Amino acid sequence: MTGEMHRHRPSLGTLLHHVHVSGPLSRAVLAERMGVNRSTILALTAELVAAGLVSEEHPAGTTRAGRPSLVVRPSPRVYVLAFDVAVDRLTAARVGLGGDILGRRSAPRSRTGVDLDTVVRKLVSLGHELVSSAPPGTTCVGIGASYCGMIRPGDGMVRYGPEMGWVDQAFGTELAKALDLGCAVAVGNEAHLGAMAEYERGAGVGVPDLIYLHGDVGVGGGILVGGKLLGGDGGYGCEVGHMLVNPVDGRPCLCGSRGCLEAETGEYALLAAAGRTPGQSGASAVRAVARDARAGDPAAASAIAEIGDWLGIGVANLINLFNPGVVIFGGMLRDVYVAAAPQVAARIARHAMPVSRERARLCVSALAEDATLMGAADLGFADLLADPLTAA
Amino acid sequence: MTGEMHRHRPSLGTLLHHVHVSGPLSRAVLAERMGVNRSTILALTAELVAAGLVSEEHPAGTTRAGRPSLVVRPSPRVYVLAFDVAVDRLTAARVGLGGDILGRRSAPRSRTGVDLDTVVRKLVSLGHELVSSAPPGTTCVGIGASYCGMIRPGDGMVRYGPEMGWVDQAFGTELAKALDLGCAVAVGNEAHLGAMAEYERGAGVGVPDLIYLHGDVGVGGGILVGGKLLGGDGGYGCEVGHMLVNPVDGRPCLCGSRGCLEAETGEYALLAAAGRTPGQSGASAVRAVARDARAGDPAAASAIAEIGDWLGIGVANLINLFNPGVVIFGGMLRDVYVAAAPQVAARIARHAMPVSRERARLCVSALAEDATLMGAADLGFADLLADPLTAA
Numbered sequence: 001m002t003g004e005m006h007r008h009r010p011s012l013g014t015l016l017h018h019v020h021v022s023g024p025l026s027r028a029v030l031a032e033r034m035g036v037n038r039s040t041i042l043a044l045t046a047e048l049v050a051a052g053l054v055s056e057e058h059p060a061g062t063t064r065a066g067r068p069s070l071v072v073r074p075s076p077r078v079y080v081l082a083f084d085v086a087v088d089r090l091t092a093a094r095v096g097l098g099g100d101i102l103g104r105r106s107a108p109r110s111r112t113g114v115d116l117d118t119v120v121r122k123l124v125s126l127g128h129e130l131v132s133s134a135p136p137g138t139t140c141v142g143i144g145a146s147y148c149g150m151i152r153p154g155d156g157m158v159r160y161g162p163e164m165g166w167v168d169q170a171f172g173t174e175l176a177k178a179l180d181l182g183c184a185v186a187v188g189n190e191a192h193l194g195a196m197a198e199y200e201r202g203a204g205v206g207v208p209d210l211i212y213l214h215g216d217v218g219v220g221g222g223i224l225v226g227g228k229l230l231g232g233d234g235g236y237g238c239e240v241g242h243m244l245v246n247p248v249d250g251r252p253c254l255c256g257s258r259g260c261l262e263a264e265t266g267e268y269a270l271l272a273a274a275g276r277t278p279g280q281s282g283a284s285a286v287r288a289v290a291r292d293a294r295a296g297d298p299a300a301a302s303a304i305a306e307i308g309d310w311l312g313i314g315v316a317n318l319i320n321l322f323n324p325g326v327v328i329f330g331g332m333l334r335d336v337y338v339a340a341a342p343q344v345a346a347r348i349a350r351h352a353m354p355v356s357r358e359r360a361r362l363c364v365s366a367l368a369e370d371a372t373l374m375g376a377a378d379l380g381f382a383d384l385l386a387d388p389l390t391a392a
Numbered sequence: 393m394t395g396e397m398h399r400h401r402p403s404l405g406t407l408l409h410h411v412h413v414s415g416p417l418s419r420a421v422l423a424e425r426m427g428v429n430r431s432t433i434l435a436l437t438a439e440l441v442a443a444g445l446v447s448e449e450h451p452a453g454t455t456r457a458g459r460p461s462l463v464v465r466p467s468p469r470v471y472v473l474a475f476d477v478a479v480d481r482l483t484a485a486r487v488g489l490g491g492d493i494l495g496r497r498s499a500p501r502s503r504t505g506v507d508l509d510t511v512v513r514k515l516v517s518l519g520h521e522l523v524s525s526a527p528p529g530t531t532c533v534g535i536g537a538s539y540c541g542m543i544r545p546g547d548g549m550v551r552y553g554p555e556m557g558w559v560d561q562a563f564g565t566e567l568a569k570a571l572d573l574g575c576a577v578a579v580g581n582e583a584h585l586g587a588m589a590e591y592e593r594g595a596g597v598g599v600p601d602l603i604y605l606h607g608d609v610g611v612g613g614g615i616l617v618g619g620k621l622l623g624g625d626g627g628y629g630c631e632v633g634h635m636l637v638n639p640v641d642g643r644p645c646l647c648g649s650r651g652c653l654e655a656e657t658g659e660y661a662l663l664a665a666a667g668r669t670p671g672q673s674g675a676s677a678v679r680a681v682a683r684d685a686r687a688g689d690p691a692a693a694s695a696i697a698e699i700g701d702w703l704g705i706g707v708a709n710l711i712n713l714f715n716p717g718v719v720i721f722g723g724m725l726r727d728v729y730v731a732a733a734p735q736v737a738a739r740i741a742r743h744a745m746p747v748s749r750e751r752a753r754l755c756v757s758a759l760a761e762d763a764t765l766m767g768a769a770d771l772g773f774a775d776l777l778a779d780p781l782t783a784a
Contacts, residue, residue, distance in 0.1 A: 244705055246640075
């Protein structure tokens, strides 16, 4: 490889990132988005074509006069594996450059007694199925995983996974070893990854100061400050679920404290407040409470109002602290937010400073069930996008 | 000015920033800190000497063998004006390049009925006194101001100053007009500026994920994420004082809500809890409660314990959200924290996640009374440090 080619590496990654996030784009659009001239785009594209990462083609159905701008399309040759370890379900997907989910496998998992070996074994089985079913000539260029807990950056150690009872479990390295695909596994917290994915291609595009709240059993947060994930000193920032909102008679939390945001607004609080039987759980049970509340069921409506009240306090605090452009509700909080929007709005009006909330928009996740999975896929693509010619 | 000189501008600013923050430094230390060789330092220093911004001299009392590295010293020729609008006091200072406070004037101010014109007139009087007393041949290169409220970036509009009852007051532009020194006035929130100052030269040096809490009548916050102030979408982030900590029977807050962190931990809460007469107020009254608590006065001790409890809840929430390397207590919170450290520590242990708090250090402001003033001075120096040859 020539020195000439090396000079372009940062721009190559930027161009590839654009077609990864947006799908096929014309050279003209790429030139505009990257702020470079079309001959630069032509040179960059030629290098990416040579590396097998994009192809160029004439746009379909062009009717305008003049020479049409060629369309740069991400190659179907490269993909990543993305894993999502959520409370009730393990999911694996094969995701192509360009962001399409090309294959998906999932398995339910029980909420208790799930050790590292069991989780890794199940994920490996799902992952190997996907790799076997990939077309000949395609290559796995990275692996990303979303986990419902606190993750050490760098090696994917689960420092704390309250719901699974994990403390310091070497999830990333063990999963990589067992998959044996010649790739490391990049692991991220599910809400962090959801935030990044919504910013890249969801409800937060163009909003660099963004809060994503993810409801699973607990409540996780992913917060972008100036377009970057708030990591903090050790990478453990954004633990919104354990913000104390109810110090006086708070519900017990899995973390050992009481009155945390997730204890007051999570699945268990909602189902208990609605008087649901202990057997009911999961996203479908949460959705049923929201639906019953809309239909006028008093216990469900009162539960939604109560949980919405606490959720609103939490969001008001976050608006005061972060002055976000958007707050996105994901996971089970999509249903809760839609049902409890009046309570949330009332608490924000009461507790968030007018200046802090004047431009803050509230909405549900655009990527819905796939927010965390797509964030994991993007983690898997990170090395390729940072340096396309070395990683391809 | 030649093209050759222009090429060095970013490095010129970096070098000047080093001697501004650290004071006189040898060429050898500068080369090491900036990661460049000594001939580059020599060239940069020559340009700054020519611009009258630094001087070079032989180090005093050198005893080691060999040729000693020349010391680069910030010039006494340039200074800024720094203003601090706090609850009980207006302060102005003349601050030299290198960070020395060369002159200071202050005036008490009443807590009520203070309109924009009155504040501006008093500040102008203090500022003009300082300019008049400056030695001949010195130049004011910038003006910075710290204000106890929410400030619009860019023009120094006070969007909200609850304690003075200000809403959308054009503080920055009016102060610049009335001073008539040919400089704009850069205005910042007092706690934001305190955070920056502690990071530059105080208790937070080397800790890019930092929380500074400033107690005046209210409680303000300045939060650095990766070494940058958390601005948010409109520059209004870090409003920690209005985080709701006591939703059940909270004290009324100046913002109109109840149970905000500043309502539960500010001056009024502490003095009321200690049973002090309404006539007592300000930093000296807060200090007296802390002192009496240490001396065993039951009412004072109980007040400190109560306020410390709420402060600890607030800090625990911030540790969960930001995973900071350090939390710095400034303003009146210095005395409160020192007295209430056990309560704060107990709440953090109970409510902050172990992983989030494992490396978080707690301490008091190193710059003490001058944290916000020094932050204002650094605002005043910002243009000079960004482009030394144009601004000098």
